[in-house]
Amino acid sequence: MASTYGEWLKERREAAGLTQQQLADLTLMTRSHIAHIEAGRRFPSEEDARRLDMALKTGNVLATFRPGRDLSTADYFESARVLEQQAVMIREFALSFVPGILQTEGYARAVLNRPFPRVSEEECDTRVSTRLERAKILDDPMTPAVWALLDEAVLRRQIGGPGVMAEQLDHLVRLGKSGRVQVHVLPFSLGFHPLLSNMVTLMWFEDQPPTAYSEGLHMGKLHETPSVIQDLQHRYAFALGNALPLKESLALLSTTARDYERDDQPKDF
Numbered sequence: 001m002a003s004t005y006g007e008w009l010k011e012r013r014e015a016a017g018l019t020q021q022q023l024a025d026l027t028l029m030t031r032s033h034i035a036h037i038e039a040g041r042r043f044p045s046e047e048d049a050r051r052l053d054m055a056l057k058t059g060n061v062l063a064t065f066r067p068g069r070d071l072s073t074a075d076y077f078e079s080a081r082v083l084e085q086q087a088v089m090i091r092e093f094a095l096s097f098v099p100g101i102l103q104t105e106g107y108a109r110a111v112l113n114r115p116f117p118r119v120s121e122e123e124c125d126t127r128v129s130t131r132l133e134r135a136k137i138l139d140d141p142m143t144p145a146v147w148a149l150l151d152e153a154v155l156r157r158q159i160g161g162p163g164v165m166a167e168q169l170d171h172l173v174r175l176g177k178s179g180r181v182q183v184h185v186l187p188f189s190l191g192f193h194p195l196l197s198n199m200v201t202l203m204w205f206e207d208q209p210p211t212a213y214s215e216g217l218h219m220g221k222l223h224e225t226p227s228v229i230q231d232l233q234h235r236y237a238f239a240l241g242n243a244l245p246l247k248e249s250l251a252l253l254s255t256t257a258r259d260y261e262r263d264d265q266p267k268d269f
Contacts, residue, residue, distance in 0.1 A: 027051040110160025162260040169257035184243035
């Protein structure tokens, strides 16, 4: 759908005798953003699509058939995943699980091979592979800059058993100590905080406005309204200001990992 949409946009642009730069100037966008949309790598926002329709005199076709227009289900994460690969800065808030790009294989498999609803082993393997592929954005030592804000529940909820948890928390510690990822924990003692309702991902880009993605049970939404994105950014900043500093957060992660390791040892009776 995304590539078909982009191809149609390119055809309409060329039929109108416009270069990518000329169309970008007419729609208050960047040339590279137009190029990404035409290649199917990104989707226009609702406002961008309306401006494209006006510039190309295509009625409301581009706005009506904008890819991912129905944001009510988690399937829409595919659009967020594409943006994740293009972002220069990502700030994650996790309420229940370690964010996908920071998961180890064992932890990812425990999350995805859930008891309900059951999935086949083949499907689970495919999902794990896809999740680990996403994590390759961390292979670049500089971009994107990643911050992970974790509710303490993420540390305490045992996913996959104590051994899996110890490995996962140690992975986060290594990322934090290397400077590749900023990791901060929101302790239980804080009580209520403004991100308590669901997980949030904030993303910034070189050539388009920032966006945000939030997710709950059976639903995911890519936010494009500037006021909503700004509200989520402010909530994140407020919560981050109440989180443990990096050094203390990594110490808590390491201590909790050692506790899980002890739980994973055979017991003498």
